[in-house]
Amino acid sequence: DIQMTQSPSSLSASVGDRVTITCRASQSISRSLNWYQQKPGKAPKFLIYAASTLQSGLPSRFSGSGSGTDFTLTISSLQPEDFASYYCQQSYSTPPTFGQGTKVEIK
Amino acid sequence: EVQLLESGGGLVQPGGSLRLSCAASAFTFSNYVMNWVRQAPGKGLEWVSSISSSGDITFYADSVKGRFTISRDNSKNTLFLLMNSLRGEDTAVYYCAKGFCGGGSCHWYLFDYWGQGTLVTVSS
Numbered sequence: 001d002i003q004m005t006q007s008p009s010s011l012s013a014s015v016g017d018r019v020t021i022t023c024r025a026s027q028s029i030s031r032s033l034n035w036y037q038q039k040p041g042k043a044p045k046f047l048i049y050a051a052s053t054l055q056s057g058l059p060s061r062f063s064g065s066g067s068g069t070d071f072t073l074t075i076s077s078l079q080p081e082d083f084a085s086y087y088c089q090q091s092y093s094t095p096p097t098f099g100q101g102t103k104v105e106i107k
Numbered sequence: 108e109v110q111l112l113e114s115g116g117g118l119v120q121p122g123g124s125l126r127l128s129c130a131a132s133a134f135t136f137s138n139y140v141m142n143w144v145r146q147a148p149g150k151g152l153e154w155v156s157s158i159s160s161s162g163d164i165t166f167y168a169d170s171v172k173g174r175f176t177i178s179r180d181n182s183k184n185t186l187f188l189l190m191n192s193l194r195g196e197d198t199a200v201y202y203c204a205k206g207f208c209g210g211g212s213c214h215w216y217l218f219d220y221w222g223q224g225t226l227v228t229v230s231s
Binding site: 034036038042043044045046049050053055087089091094095096097098099100101 | 144151152153154166168169202207209210214215216217218219220221222223224
């Protein structure tokens with residue numbers, strides 16, 4: 001199975017900050033990397049697929065990059081509604097696997 | 108708006124069985140891969156199973172293979188997960204998730220809409 005490792009596991013930031021979350025795959029997954037946002041008690045929300053394609057209707061402050069084994073999710077200017085956990089997920093091979101999550105908290 | 112509504116969760120003893128359902132609406136259910144993803148309390152997301160649009164192809168996580176069965180009824184827009192021989196480690200919120208179609212193709216293992224989840228607790 002492909003292991004996905006996110007860093008950091010948690011971070012504290014202020015509204016307006018630029019935030020970057022890293023996801024590393026245990027082997028190359030080309031650009032088959034997706035990002036989800038989850039707020040407490042809620043279902044995950046689909047943010048980005050194919051490493052950098054923003055899901056329709058989502059704000060452009062979210063962006064993704066990377067290929068191979070190293071990927072990043074960037075929030076250019078953190079908004080109050082962005083405080084949540086973020087998960088990366090590879091869709092390159094079976095089984096699909098998720099990172100352990102990054103919790104973005106208010107500073 | 109796409110809606111996915113899970114039901115069937117609850118408290119069950121180790122070794123017991125449950126059948127989860129997911130009622131879908133506001134999209135052409137029979138055109139999409141469907142999936143189950145679970146989340147143990149306070150933990151991350153774990154993929155459980157996926158089924159093709161026609162129901163003839165299925166995949167399972169090793170942790171549930173041989174115990175869980177995914178199926179669908181396209182005439183009733185409903186996805187199912189039959190869970191047998193349940194263990195404590197199966198305790199989780201189970202989410203139904205719709206497969207994503209974009210860029211001219213439909214994808215396995217991309218989850219664009221999720222239900223609210225149903226809690227399964229395996230305990231004596």
